[in-house]
Amino acid sequence: MNVISALKLYVSRMTEESGPGMKVLLMDKQTTSIVSMVFSHSEILMKEVYLFERIDASSRNEALRHLKCIVFIRPTKDNVALLCNELRNPKFGIYYIYFSNIIAKADIKLLADNDEQEVVREVHEFYADYLAINPHLFSFGIDACSQGLSWNPEHLHRSCEGIISVLLSLKKCPYIRYSNTSKMAKRFAEKIREVLTKESNSFKFRQETDPILLIIDRKDDPVTPLLNQWTYQAMVHELLTINNNRVNLSHIDGISKELKEVVLSAEHDEFYADNLYLNFGEIGQTIKNLMDEFQKKAQKNQKVESIADMKNFVEAYPLFKKMSGTVSKHVTVVGELSNLVGKYNLLEISETEQELSCQNEHSNQIQKIKKLLNNTNVRDIDATRLVMLYALHYEKHTNNEIDNLVDMLKKRNVPDKYTKLVYNILQYSGINTRQSNLFDREAVAKITKKLFKGLSGVDNIYTQHNPLLTEILDDLIRGKLNPQSYPYLGNMVMKTRIQDVIVFIIGGATYEESLAVYNINKQNPNIKVILGGTTIHNFQSFSNEIVSATNGTTPRYKPRSH
Incomplete structure (x- = not known):
């Protein structure tokens, strides 16, 4: 797969x-x-x-x-x-x-x-009716698929066509399971079954295993798209936005014409393929190694003293030029990421985000949030997402300060479109909407610190958050996924061992979830999981999703990989 x-x-x-x-x-x-x-x-x-x-x-x-x-x-x-x-x-x-x-x-x-x-x-x-981003990751490029907490009909139709295309291209006719608390997931599952029945002749494959199509709803885990990211691919999308493998860098002062838009594709860029799942500190070290290697080759190629040297240089030149382009592209991208991390206090913000998602220390966390909201270096979107995470975590806390924090955002002159998101996220995915309590899972207790090394100025940072998807897939693989929470469509129950799983997230997937699936595939060589979503989110696209879902207005459909 x-x-x-x-x-x-x-x-x-x-x-x-x-x-x-x-x-x-x-x-x-x-x-x-x-x-x-x-x-x-x-x-x-x-x-x-x-x-x-x-x-x-x-x-x-x-x-x-x-x-x-x-x-x-x-x-x-x-x-x-x-x-x-x-x-x-x-x-x-x-x-x-x-x-x-x-x-x-x-x-x-x-x-x-x-x-x-x-x-x-x-x-x-x-x-071939979908965007293939990584070998295990696909998207339909639908920004804001819901309308008033239910499907936008146009996007329901497009998503159904997309999933059918994925299944046919992989030659899979699956059992379908879905999130039971999500009306959108159930409706989507039924729509897919209608097509599978109508087009049954197209789905007569010889299958050695019975695949599973697992449909889940973004509303069950609103935390993951709210967090700043620290692996290369995810970080680029969060801070610079990847759109169909392209990244716009034209806003950088003094940027050369060739680097105003760069392509990041693991299929055509060996360095990117090798490093897209590494964390920020590790990327700093690999960039340094790449530059050292390039400088050695550059010095070697400068010594053109004979006809043989000239011939060798001409033969090596296309490779040399390609390597030069790779070096300048990644040095520019990582340099800009490093600049944004320092400029906007993203390490301190991320540590607080991680604590909000994984710990229950209300008084300590509220002080940290207030301190960050008073810091003029903190961007409006980061201030907003901290308050959104706080609201999701402490919605039912007797002494919660959601309104006070929103007032602090207003005093900072944060635009209305952001301050409204704090209440919109509770409407979209408050505790009464979600399938599980995200802030009271076993994983909360397993807190680890990871030291990022390699770039000067990079300090300790928490990376303990695991997406809900990790837990769901772990339960599914072990045969422990609750059939009440995730029923089989049509009461059909799979008897064979699970080997092929296609997960689809209505409302968009994230690169953090893609990394989780990549790791699950690596740890379970006999199982193959692929992940898809209506889109691939960063904070900005997730904001569009929330606004569209809570007030019924939908931006015009426009394809994007992320």
């Missing part, structure tokens, strides 16, 4: 089935993101694809009848209409059409009726 491999296989087949010769790839906005997440531009060029066009572009190239056209689009009503227009006036010689999901027979007939010049050679369903 590897979602990146599954999508790469589909894209490779698309480019190979049309045979040799120059090709154009015609996509929509979503499929462009899907392909760019798993293939670099140079890799696609090696497959004889020399032109990329968008089917929804207002102006398109003139006719190029000598080119073969590979169409890869989502099977939406709008896309089918655009493709019908394309086939009535074809710009290319022949067309190979691939839909990223199940296409209705009526739409196939419509395309056939419009193919008057008989330019279509083949039509296929290739189930």
